[in-house]
Amino acid sequence: AEKRQIQELAFTFTQNEVAPHMQKWDAEHIFPVEMFTKAAALGFGAIYCKEEHGGSGLSRLDASLIFEAIATGCVTSSAYLSIHNMCAWMIDSTGTEEQRAKWLPQLAPMSRLASYCLTEPGSGSDAAALKTTAKSDGNYYVLNGSKAFISGAGATDLYLVMCRTGADGPKGISCVMVEKDTPGLSFGKIERKLGWNAQPTREVVFENCRVPKSNRLGPEGSGFGLAMRGLNGGRVNIASCSLGAAHASLLAAREYMAVRKQFGKQLAEFQALQFQLAEMAAQLVSSRLLVRQAAQSLDSGDPGAPAVCALAKLHATEQCFDVCNRALQLFGGYGYLLDFPVQQYLRDSRVNCILEGTNQVMRMLVARDIIGRLGDA
Amino acid sequence: KYIHIINKADMAASKGLKILVGCKRVIDYAVKVRVKPDRSGVVTEGVKHSMNPFDEIAVEEAVRMKEKKLAGEAVAISVGPPQSQETLRTALAMGIDRAIHVEIPLAQLEKLQPIHVSKLLAKVCESEKPDLVILGKQAIDDDCNQTGQMLAALLDWPQATFASKIEPSQDSKQLRVTREVDGGLETIDVSVPAVVTSDLRLNEPRYATLPNIMKAKKKPLAKMSPDQLGVDLQPRQEVISVEDPPVRKAGAKVESVEDLVGKLREKGLVK
Numbered sequence: 001a002e003k004r005q006i007q008e009l010a011f012t013f014t015q016n017e018v019a020p021h022m023q024k025w026d027a028e029h030i031f032p033v034e035m036f037t038k039a040a041a042l043g044f045g046a047i048y049c050k051e052e053h054g055g056s057g058l059s060r061l062d063a064s065l066i067f068e069a070i071a072t073g074c075v076t077s078s079a080y081l082s083i084h085n086m087c088a089w090m091i092d093s094t095g096t097e098e099q100r101a102k103w104l105p106q107l108a109p110m111s112r113l114a115s116y117c118l119t120e121p122g123s124g125s126d127a128a129a130l131k132t133t134a135k136s137d138g139n140y141y142v143l144n145g146s147k148a149f150i151s152g153a154g155a156t157d158l159y160l161v162m163c164r165t166g167a168d169g170p171k172g173i174s175c176v177m178v179e180k181d182t183p184g185l186s187f188g189k190i191e192r193k194l195g196w197n198a199q200p201t202r203e204v205v206f207e208n209c210r211v212p213k214s215n216r217l218g219p220e221g222s223g224f225g226l227a228m229r230g231l232n233g234g235r236v237n238i239a240s241c242s243l244g245a246a247h248a249s250l251l252a253a254r255e256y257m258a259v260r261k262q263f264g265k266q267l268a269e270f271q272a273l274q275f276q277l278a279e280m281a282a283q284l285v286s287s288r289l290l291v292r293q294a295a296q297s298l299d300s301g302d303p304g305a306p307a308v309c310a311l312a313k314l315h316a317t318e319q320c321f322d323v324c325n326r327a328l329q330l331f332g333g334y335g336y337l338l339d340f341p342v343q344q345y346l347r348d349s350r351v352n353c354i355l356e357g358t359n360q361v362m363r364m365l366v367a368r369d370i371i372g373r374l375g376d377a
Numbered sequence: 378k379y380i381h382i383i384n385k386a387d388m389a390a391s392k393g394l395k396i397l398v399g400c401k402r403v404i405d406y407a408v409k410v411r412v413k414p415d416r417s418g419v420v421t422e423g424v425k426h427s428m429n430p431f432d433e434i435a436v437e438e439a440v441r442m443k444e445k446k447l448a449g450e451a452v453a454i455s456v457g458p459p460q461s462q463e464t465l466r467t468a469l470a471m472g473i474d475r476a477i478h479v480e481i482p483l484a485q486l487e488k489l490q491p492i493h494v495s496k497l498l499a500k501v502c503e504s505e506k507p508d509l510v511i512l513g514k515q516a517i518d519d520d521c522n523q524t525g526q527m528l529a530a531l532l533d534w535p536q537a538t539f540a541s542k543i544e545p546s547q548d549s550k551q552l553r554v555t556r557e558v559d560g561g562l563e564t565i566d567v568s569v570p571a572v573v574t575s576d577l578r579l580n581e582p583r584y585a586t587l588p589n590i591m592k593a594k595k596k597p598l599a600k601m602s603p604d605q606l607g608v609d610l611q612p613r614q615e616v617i618s619v620e621d622p623p624v625r626k627a628g629a630k631v632e633s634v635e636d637l638v639g640k641l642r643e644k645g646l647v648k
Binding site for chain 1: 427463466467470584585586587588590591593594
């Protein structure tokens with residue numbers, strides 16, 4: 001019953017504070033910081049962080065409900081909210097008492113915003129090959145290198161940077177928190193994108209950027225594992241955003257089909273089009289069940305959770321993009337106009353198949369899990 | 378024996394008013410309501426329901442009065458089916474302290490009228506002894522706008538309906554209520570205990586927050602039945618039929634005032 005209340009709160013908030021602005025934020029490239037502050041006031045800023053320092057102490061499933069609801073009003077905003085939540089969790093789960101006490105009280109209300117920096121121009125899917133170095137210098141690390149495609153870069157306050165403190169490969173990577181305005185931290189140009197326009201995406205550049213060692217999260221060499229654990233939840237969250245996009249697109253298509261007439265009949269009376277809606281529903285609902293299953297597997301501490309999360313991300317992002325695409329087709333010519341919302345859901349959900357691990361990497365992870373279990377009952 | 382007398386001392390100095398807030402579970406305002414094929418009523422099954430918007434405003438006002446220390450305890454009450462508990466949980470999540478659910482069996486639900494609800498509320502007031510009852514001015518499903526007025530009459534309490542502002546009176550011994558009436562705004566002082574009904578501009582209700590939704594789980598929710606309260610739910614009215622309003626017919630455009638007058642005369646609307 002509380003899950004329903006949580007979901008209703010998220011939907012009501014979305015109706016009032018998000019959906020009315022979705023088009024404008026996309027057209028004018030506005031990063032809606034004010035809306036995030038309001039969302040955080042309701043507890044949406046650190047949903048699955050412990051309550052001790054201002055988190056909401058809720059589950060991954062609750063978070064999935066919230067991101068799905070908000071995504072029906074703006075996929076991009078929900079996606080950034082989920083990235084911020086992921087970063088807050090990384091600090092909450094791995095940080096020292098000092099780090100948690102310093103950062104959570106600022107991240108939970110979203111008075112400070114966070115970005116997650118793993119990808120580099122030379123390492124996307126091959127994330128462990130990252131080259132940004134963090135050389136030890138007394139009580140500091142000196143960072144050199146650059147990160148690519150960083151969501152929120154330039155507009156956020158805290159950067160969780162996966163960088164190389166040791167040897168090659170995953171075991172040489174640590175996670176270091178870099179605050180905005182640190183000398184040696186700069187940003188590339190704001191990228192021009194197909195979607196996610198309500199969020200700046202930029203390169204993050206480190207040039208002899210000195211960061212106190214006390215900003216390192218977890219021991220040296222633990223950064224890659226932390227990044228991957230963050231991504232498990234991140235994948236459930238991004239998949240949840242895709243669900244919201246598909247849900248809104250399906251509803252929009254249904255409404256349009258009840259209004260638009262051709263050949264003397266409503267579009268909703270044509271069987272071929274009815275079958276489209278039914279297939280879209282099958283795609284959406286099956287995706288939703290899988291995503292929620294993945295969320296629950298994280299909540300229950302299931303050791304198989306990472307594979308389920310990868311499977312859910314793979315399935316939901318692809319199926320839901322297809323739902324948006326079909327919805328656009330059902331709108332006919334109007335679907336192609338920027339005045340109609342489905343094209344935005346389509347553009348915004350397209351990148352979900354790429355980031356937080358491409359769907360090809362998701363296939364690798366799932367296959368590895370399946371083959372690795374050869375011999376299990 | 379407890380005799381309910383309000384200490385006429387300064388309201389701000391006392392431990393605050395006890396407020397009882399009514400909430401009704403109604404079909405959500407955004408739903409496109411459909412008439413049942415047998416014309417006995419509207420379709421409610423599987424349809425989204427939520428708290429009556431005027432009741433949300435009433436709940437918000439009670440919570441604000443608590444925050445301003447005008448009120449000490451705020452209790453929410455709902456008369457309705459089992460699902461009314463969800464409505465009460467929403468009130469609790471907004472900041473109400475505890476809730477009372479007067480459960481109405483499904484068979485009697487459709488025939489429930491304001492006269493029954495006001496009698497049930499009156500009975501609860503006898504035991505709860507609130508200083509102030511705030512109800513929504515009307516429910517958006519039946520638009521009756523009767524329960525508050527009837528309740529005040531049954532209790533023989535003063536009433537201040539269509540409130541757009543509630544504050545202590547100048548001498549702090551009464552409530553000063555601004556009412557939205559056809560002629561404008563009317564300000565009256567009412568002594569407590571009293572019944573106030575909320576109008577649209579009284580306040581803008583807050584969102585529940587995630588922590589408050591979780592806290593609400595632990596707040597007390599008591600159940601009562603109409604039998605326990607000794608109220609007879611015999612219907613006084615019989616609904617004969619419920620129909621859609623007539624489909625809007627096309628209008629006609631006219632070129633001049635003379636044409637307009639001519640057409641009005643034609644239709645017998647003007648002599």
